[in-house]
Amino acid sequence: xxxxxxxxxxxxxxxxxxxxxxxxxxxxxxxxxxxxxxxxxxxxxxxxxxxxxxxxxxxxxxxxxxxxxxxxxxxxxxxxxxxxxxxxxxxxxxxxxxxxxxxxxxxxxxxxxxxxxxxxxxxxxxxxxxxxxxxxxxxxxxxxxxxxxxxxxxxxxxxxxxxxxxxxxxxxxxxxxxxxxxxxxxxxxxxxxxxxxxxxxxxxxxxxxxxxxxxxxxxxxxxxxxxxxxxxxxxxxxxxxxxxxxxxxxxxxxxxxxxxxxxxxxxxxxxxxxxxxxxxxxxxxxxxxxxxxxxxxxxxxxxxxxxxxxxxxxxxxxxxxxxxxxxxxxxxxxxxxxx
Numbered sequence: 001x002x003x004x005x006x007x008x009x010x011x012x013x014x015x016x017x018x019x020x021x022x023x024x025x026x027x028x029x030x031x032x033x034x035x036x037x038x039x040x041x042x043x044x045x046x047x048x049x050x051x052x053x054x055x056x057x058x059x060x061x062x063x064x065x066x067x068x069x070x071x072x073x074x075x076x077x078x079x080x081x082x083x084x085x086x087x088x089x090x091x092x093x094x095x096x097x098x099x100x101x102x103x104x105x106x107x108x109x110x111x112x113x114x115x116x117x118x119x120x121x122x123x124x125x126x127x128x129x130x131x132x133x134x135x136x137x138x139x140x141x142x143x144x145x146x147x148x149x150x151x152x153x154x155x156x157x158x159x160x161x162x163x164x165x166x167x168x169x170x171x172x173x174x175x176x177x178x179x180x181x182x183x184x185x186x187x188x189x190x191x192x193x194x195x196x197x198x199x200x201x202x203x204x205x206x207x208x209x210x211x212x213x214x215x216x217x218x219x220x221x222x223x224x225x226x227x228x229x230x231x232x233x234x235x236x237x238x239x240x241x242x243x244x245x246x247x248x249x250x251x252x253x254x255x256x257x258x259x260x261x262x263x264x265x266x267x268x269x270x271x272x273x274x275x276x277x278x279x280x281x282x283x284x285x286x287x288x289x290x291x292x293x294x295x296x297x298x299x300x301x302x303x304x305x306x307x308x309x310x311x312x313x314x315x316x317x318x319x320x321x322x323x324x325x326x327x328x329x330x331x332x333x334x335x336x337x338x339x
Contacts (some may be wrong), residue, residue: 027278027306037281041238049242059104059328066101081202086110088124090208095231099246105132113145115185186222206230211283216317230327236280282310290319
């Protein structure tokens with residue numbers, strides 16, 4: 001049984017109990033065909049993931065070393081920092097771990113910005129910082145933005161603009177209400193990170209992956225598409241989980257359910273209507289192997305409608321890809337693919 005067939009649904013850490021359930025794949029008629037694509041993604045790396053990790057850390061170190069020291073108000077040179085928006089998910093945690101490995105944890109600021117109270121991901125971000133020894137008492141690593149989000153909703157709802165308000169009652173909220181709140185929170189996080197970066201002579205590392213990028217799964221000018229230097233841009237979730245294991249990250253983080261944390265129960269897979277394995281597979285087949293719809297349907301037994309859905313997302317998110325910043329290039333992706 002492959003690891004990808006399982007997901008962790010409930011954690012009762014204090015009792016040491018873990019409940020797992022078989023993962024459902026809705027967009028491939030034959031799961032073995034799906035796993036075949038996942039294996040192709042791994043094979044394209046053409047080296048051990050430990051070697052890939054070494055290369056990525058070298059790239060991060062090289063980027064950091066070319067950032068000049070800047071004088072502060074007192075005229076003293078300020079050594080640069082690398083910033084990461086650490087959500088507690090596997091992507092941002094992998095970037096945080098690699099940055100710490102590349103330049104030392106003392107030179108990395110991994111900031112968590114929960115958009116609501118009782119955000120379940122907080123424990124994972126705290127776990128990552130604890131494992132990396134990020135314990136600088138002069139730094140506030142957790143910056144809640146729930147009040148900022150509340151003020152935005154309050155401002156919008158005070159406008160004399162019929163039908164423009166945002167419903168805050170969870171049971172009555174529409175998808176559009178949630179999207180507007182989530183997108184604002186995403187942009188607020190970026191604004192705060194860049195404000196911090198300005199003060200500490202910092203640069204922001206990107207945490208978005210290849211599969212999210214081609215689907216436009218990001219708020220324009222928000223996370224995870226806004227950054228100074230992208231780290232995971234040519235890597236799929238498949239690759240990131242492999243790197244997480246090489247980095248010996250806690251299983252609680254690796255097995256956590258990817259979520260932006262904007263509202264209770266929100267998950268990436270639920271919003272995008274497919275498991276991360278299915279999204280990885282179609283992103284790889286369509287935009288790296290450049291296969292056509294019919295070939296994918298016939299050879300890999302993927303369902304035609306969802307292949308079309310991924311293509312539609314790609315076409316409608318072109319404006320977001322136009323914002324792409326410098327990133328680590330591993331030779332997997334052709335430059336023309338950016339458009």
